[in-house]
Amino acid sequence: MLKVDHVSVKRGASVALKDVSFSLAAGKTLAVVGESGAGKSTLISAILGLLKPAQGSITWAGAPVRLCRPALVMQEPRSAFNPTLPLRHSVFEAVKARKLHVGDARLDRLCKGLELERDLLDRRPAAVSIGQAQRVGILRALIAAPSLVLFDEPLSALDAVTQKHTAKLIAQLQKEEGFAALIVTHDLGYAVAHADEIAVLKSGQIEEVSTPQDFAVAPKSAYCRVLRDAAIALGALEPAE
Amino acid sequence: MTLSAHGLSVVRAGQAILYPTSVCVSPRDRIGLVGASGSGKSTLGHALVDDLRMQGHVVAYVPQSPDEALDPLWSMAFHWREAEKALGLRPGAADRKTLFSALKIEGGDLRKRPWAWSRGMQQRFVIAMALMGRPNLVVLDEPTSALDPVVAAATMQLLDHCLRESDTAMILITHDLGLAARHVSQLMVMDGGRIVEQASTEDVLEHPKAPASKALSAHRNWLALPC
Numbered sequence: 167m168l169k170v171d172h173v174s175v176k177r178g179a180s181v182a183l184k185d186v187s188f189s190l191a192a193g194k195t196l197a198v199v200g201e202s203g204a205g206k207s208t209l210i211s212a213i214l215g216l217l218k219p220a221q222g223s224i225t226w227a228g229a230p231v232r233l234c235r236p237a238l239v240m241q242e243p244r245s246a247f248n249p250t251l252p253l254r255h256s257v258f259e260a261v262k263a264r265k266l267h268v269g270d271a272r273l274d275r276l277c278k279g280l281e282l283e284r285d286l287l288d289r290r291p292a293a294v295s296i297g298q299a300q301r302v303g304i305l306r307a308l309i310a311a312p313s314l315v316l317f318d319e320p321l322s323a324l325d326a327v328t329q330k331h332t333a334k335l336i337a338q339l340q341k342e343e344g345f346a347a348l349i350v351t352h353d354l355g356y357a358v359a360h361a362d363e364i365a366v367l368k369s370g371q372i373e374e375v376s377t378p379q380d381f382a383v384a385p386k387s388a389y390c391r392v393l394r395d396a397a398i399a400l401g402a403l404e405p406a407e
Numbered sequence: 408m409t410l411s412a413h414g415l416s417v418v419r420a421g422q423a424i425l426y427p428t429s430v431c432v433s434p435r436d437r438i439g440l441v442g443a444s445g446s447g448k449s450t451l452g453h454a455l456v457d458d459l460r461m462q463g464h465v466v467a468y469v470p471q472s473p474d475e476a477l478d479p480l481w482s483m484a485f486h487w488r489e490a491e492k493a494l495g496l497r498p499g500a501a502d503r504k505t506l507f508s509a510l511k512i513e514g515g516d517l518r519k520r521p522w523a524w525s526r527g528m529q530q531r532f533v534i535a536m537a538l539m540g541r542p543n544l545v546v547l548d549e550p551t552s553a554l555d556p557v558v559a560a561a562t563m564q565l566l567d568h569c570l571r572e573s574d575t576a577m578i579l580i581t582h583d584l585g586l587a588a589r590h591v592s593q594l595m596v597m598d599g600g601r602i603v604e605q606a607s608t609e610d611v612l613e614h615p616k617a618p619a620s621k622a623l624s625a626h627r628n629w630l631a632l633p634c
Contacts, residue, residue, distance in 0.1 A: 201555040202526055296444060322552070325444040325582040327626045352555050355585070359629035396560035400551070401585025404628065 167191045168213070168231070168314055168346055173222035175205075175212050175370075182208040184370045185222070192313060193340065195347040197357035199393065200367035206350040209367070210316050213348070214238065226314060234314050235264075237307035241319035243299035247291040253299075254287035257306045266310055276305050279339045297328035304336060308343060317349040321356060329353075333360055354393060355402035358382050366390050382406065409433045410466075410544055410576070412458040417450050417600075425450045425600045432544055434574040439587035439608065441580075441623060442597035448580045451597065452546050455578070459544065465494070467537035471549040473529035476536070477521040483532060484517035487539075494540040501539035509569045510535050511561070527558030531565065538569055545570075548580040563590055584627035588612055596620045 168190040175183040183205045190196045198206050211217040213224055215232050226234040240246040247256045261268050277284050280301040291299055300320065307315050320336070321329040337360060340347055351357055357364050358378040366373040366381075366389065374381075374390050383406045385391045397403040410432045417425035425447050432438065440448050452468070459466045470476055477486055491501055507513045510531040521529050530550065537545050550566075551559035567590060570577055581587050587594060587608065594611040596604040598619035604611060615624040 201557050326584060327443055327622050330626045330629065333629075353629075354556055355629035392557055396556040399560035399564065399589060400556055401583065401587075401589045401627070402556070402629070 167227060168348070169223075169225050169228075170209075170213070171223050171225070173212060173219045173224060175208055175217050176220045177208065177217075181220075182370050183212065183219075186367075186370075186372050187222075188365055188372065188375055190314075190346045190348060192346050193344045194362045195340065195349060195360060197361035197364045198348065198350045198367060199352070199354055199357050199364060200373075201393075204367040205370040206367055207318060208370075210238070210318055210348075210350060213314075213316060231314065235310055235312045236314040236316060237310070237312040239300075239303050239307045239315065239317045239320045242323050243296060243303045244291045246303055247299065249291050252288050252290055253294070253302050257287060257302065257309060260306070261310055264310060268309055272311075273309070276308055276339070279342065280305055280335055297324055297332060300324060300332060301335065304332075304339070308339065308345070311343070312345055314346045314348070317347060317351075319351055320349065322352065329356070336360075353402060354381075354397035358397075358403060366393060408543065410459055410462075410464055412455050412462075415451065415454040415458060417447075417454055423600060425454060428454075428602055430455055430595075432576045432578065434543070434576055435570075436576040436593065437570075437591040438576070438578045439581060439584075439591035439594045440578055440597065441582065441584055441587055441594055442619060443582060443622075446597040446619070447600040448582075448597050449548055450600075451602075452548055452578065452580050456546055464544065465540050465542040467540065467542040467545040469530075469533055469537045469545065469547040469550050472553045473521065473526065473533050476533045477529060479521055482518055482520055483515065483524065486521075486532075487517065487536065490536040490539060496540070503535075503539070506535040506538060506569070509572075510565050525558075527554055527562060530554060530558075531562055534562070534566060534569075538573075538575070541573060542575055544576045544578065546578045546580065549582075550579070551586065552581075552583075582623075584612065584623045588627065594620075596623065 170186055170188050173183055173186045200206055212219055213231055214236055224231055282301055361378055363375055364378055364381045365375045368389050374387050385394050398405050413429040414427045416427045442448050456466050456468050512528050512531050515524055515528050551562055579591055592608055594608050595602050596619050603617040604620045611620050612624055615621045
């Protein structure tokens, strides 16, 4: 289980995260939502160990998070790969660096789950569609069997139909692989449809952690109501009956 | 005055990416140009803006990200003056105060460069520049996709309010049918470089005919789909 315990992170003189606490169990999905600058990406950097908390601790099963091989899926799929090399190179770079062995059977199974032809990995990023590139990004994240996958706006570069298809594939793979998923997103419709819990960040602090139903129907704080209403105004959520 | 462009087509590297297409827009029209990535929405938007400008109409364009419209090296005041010059207006002729008030950017310091403003303020400033010449038509290409939901919803609401006060028509380019459903009355659905369906928003949402419209309609809302 991921445990973020009273974590504060400073960026220069300012405090980017203030006393943030939550937990995320294996196989579960937590969506982290909030306005730009709320601290969502800082949280991902802190979990990955790229930023050191000034206070508090972040652990997976009581040990440092890096030991559970956390993986990251980035927002902009094409720029997440080296444009001069075939996708296969980027997918297996981390596997080689960790001296892991990935058998053909696993690659086949993940490719099948993500609806990717294996030959596609021989192409360069510019030669695949943006939806395919994002699915290769997910393949790269999952190839080393991580216990925790962090998704930073994984669907925002995709069109509406591809977004939903990719989300469905992520959910199916999560069922099979059992990884915990922390998804940072602006898309409250996605959060409500796919997450087990939604954490709302505001100015570096957790405003509310609730179930999708509670968030959509009866958000507790005034700010969460503003977020929910914005999602309705943008057509991402339907008004409650 | 109705604006019309006929036979717009675009070929890149010998491949047609926009087949001959005609578009008519009446004052106060609110049209959504929707379709999947690569369907030709932005290409048609650019071709339409170019053609109508060549006909002498005042047509404004708001890109997806304010980064595409604002030079990080120059102050916001410089951008405003440049836009006035481009429209042939004398300095200060555009009613900046009213536009800034309508779009809620009065507090922004024009002496500062774009990066000193928030993304939402930058995008609303770009919309204010687009509206300063009282255009016949404003084309907005995914205007809210770079914004967080609260800022995006506020921006669309302020834009609706601004346009209600004028005869300016709007074409909203988006892949998000949920967003289009809230803000436009007609939809043009694109697929493979062609407009495959054109009807009222309600008709496209409730009784889509073309396969592309059916796919968009079915995927317009996360909760409409089985997880």
